[in-house]
Amino acid sequence: MRxxxxxxxxxxxxVTHALRAQDVTVNTFEAAGRPGGVIRSETVDGMCLEYGPQRIRATPAVRTLIDELGLADTVQEGDPDAPLYVYADGALRTVPRSVKAFLRTDLLSWRAKLRLLREPFVPSGPTDGSAKEYFEAKFGAEAYDRLLGPLFGGIYASDPARMPARHSLQRIISLEHEHGSLLRVALDRLGSNNATPPPITFDGGLETLPTALYNRHAAHVELNTPVLGVTPTATGAWELETSWGSTVVDHVVLTTPATETAELLGELIEAPLERLTYNSLAIVHLETAARLAGFGYQTARSSPLHTRGVTWNTGLFDRDGLVTAFLGGMDEPDVLEWTDARLGSVAATEFETVTGHDANVLAVTRLADRIPAYDESWNVLPFLSLPDGISLATNYTGRLGVPSRIREAIRIAETLAD
Ligand SMILES: Cc1cc2nc3c(=O)[nH]c(=O)nc-3n(C[C@H](O)[C@H](O)[C@H](O)COP(=O)(O)OP(=O)(O)OC[C@H]3O[C@@H](n4cnc5c(N)ncnc54)[C@H](O)[C@@H]3O)c2cc1C
Structure with a gap:
């Protein structure tokens, strides 16, 4: 099998790593000159800047991969209980992660807390509306604006008012149907011994992980080699065309963004994957003398700030003085057209407004169309039917986070090896 x-x-x-472990013959093609896709780290003036994910959760699958690659000594582990904040009504307020913290936090008014506690007795949220409507119906408008909206929307840089619940909340909706109450599920998890895996990075940044995977399997991975076409052969195999020739394989796993997948599969699929929309972000790396402990903050949905969230790399890892601000997303895609000077100045000024601390701009980066929006355009996915011998392993058909990407990759490899 190839x-x-x-x-x-x-x-x-x-997928390459997991298939090689089962002695399956693999040919992997990467269009860019470096491995890692959206995971990109760079050390600038001694500071390790991340241009994609800032941290990943050390789930069992992630730990196993790290051990297999011999990277354990380079892991930096953050405190899983470090505080996370939401900026609302002019102050940073703690996101509660225990019953005691829920009772104490000033993120929600008493009225909102009581409304949220009524969740087990309110009817199921509407699944034909938006994620915002679903959350508001279940937990109330204030809990949506100050807690669920910023945390959930922040993952996708999206506006939950434009994310249909049926695409974006599938897992939450099925948990509600299974257990009758999401609050009960949350309380059961808090009371169980299944601690949330800690956030981690590596001394050299998150790119260490894909780089190590590439180095291990370099003989089977072609960089600078975009696949230009995927065509069936007369014998039921598949031909992958590149600029230097073609390779015939028994099965193809596509991990490409939606537009590229649509181009490669062309008439082989009916669903117009090229219509899936992606969100864009501006990233501003800032340096501050402030001692900040915690993950950082998201901003309330009603916040007038341009900043959607800030990761305190300095508070989680050995990244002295570094914080990373995210601006734009679905709320304000136009920020990508601002000058570097304006983006840097807005990020630094808003950081000072929120935390009371000065910051210097280290770098300004624009990420155009990188995060699947999970908006109305996902309505095309039910029409997706793949020919035999083609699989998709992507963050627009599966989950977004790196641990989920790793889990799905291993699952696909196991199925193929079987
Ligand atoms: C700004 C940002 C912040 C994030 N934050 C977090 C976080 O904090 N924690 C977390 O867990 N996750 C986070 N994520 C999500 C996570 O990083 C991504 O979902 C994951 O890295 C995607 O990996 P992938 O391999 O599926 O896709 P990609 O990284 O997009 O890789 C696809 C690859 O396909 C290549 N390609 C495209 N066309 C072709 C072709 N024709 N031939 C060959 N190769 C081709 C591309 O060059 C690319 O390298 C974040 C994502 C972004 C963008």
Whole structure:
């Protein structure tokens, strides 16, 4: 069995790794000159800047991969109980992660807390509306604006008012149907011994992980080699065309963004994947003398700030003085057209407004169309039917976070090896 893998981001490289472990013959193609896809780290003037994810959760699958690659000594582990904040009504307020913290936090008024506690007795949220409508119906408008909206929307840089619940909340809706109450599920989890895995990075940044995967399997991964076409052969195999020739494989795993997947599969699929929309972000790396402990903050949905969230790399890891601000997303895509000077100045000024501390701008980066929006355009996905011999392992058909990408990659590899 020979498998062709298109894309050398974390998903494609983990599929490669897991298939090689089962002695399956693999040809992996990556269009760019470096492995890692959206995971990109760079050390600038001694500071390790992340241009994609800032941290990943050390789930069992992530730990196993780290051990297999011999990276354990380079892991930096943050405190899983470090506080996370939401900026609301002019102050940073703690996101509660225990019953005691829920009673104490000033993020929600008493009225909102009582409304949220009524959740087990309110009817199921509407699944034909938006994620915002679902959360508001279940937990109340204030809990949506100051807690669920910023945390959930922040993952996708999206506006939950434009994310249909049926696409974006599938897992939450099925948990509600299964257990009757989401609050009960949350309380059961808090009371169980299944601690949330800690956030981690590596001394050299998160890119260490895909780089190590690439180095381990370099003989099977072609960088600078975009796949230009995927065509069936007369014998039921698949031909992957690149600028230097073609490779025939029994099965193809595509890990490419939606537009590239649509181009590669063309008439082989009916669903117009090219219509899936992605959110764009501006990232401003800032340096501050402030001692900040915690994950950082998101801003309330009603916040007038341009900043959607700030990661306190300095508070989680050995990243002295570094914080990373995210601006734009679905709320304000136009920020990508601002000058570097304006983006830097707005990020630094708003950081000072929120935390009371000065910050210097280290770098300004624009990420155009990188985060799947999970908006109305996902209505095309039910029409997706793949020919035999083609699999998708992507963050627009599966979950977004790196641990989920790794888990899905391993699952696909196991199925193929079987
Ligand atoms: C700004 C940002 C912040 C994030 N924050 C977090 C976080 O804090 N924690 C977390 O867990 N997750 C986070 N995520 C999500 C996570 O990083 C991504 O979902 C994950 O890294 C995607 O990996 P992938 O391999 O599936 O896709 P990609 O990284 O997109 O890789 C796809 C690869 O395919 C290649 N390719 C495209 N076309 C072709 C072709 N024709 N031929 C060959 N190769 C091709 C591309 O060059 C690319 O390398 C974040 C994402 C972004 C963008």
């Amino acid at each position: 498998v062709g893998i298109v894309g050398g981001g974390i998903t494609g490289l983990t």
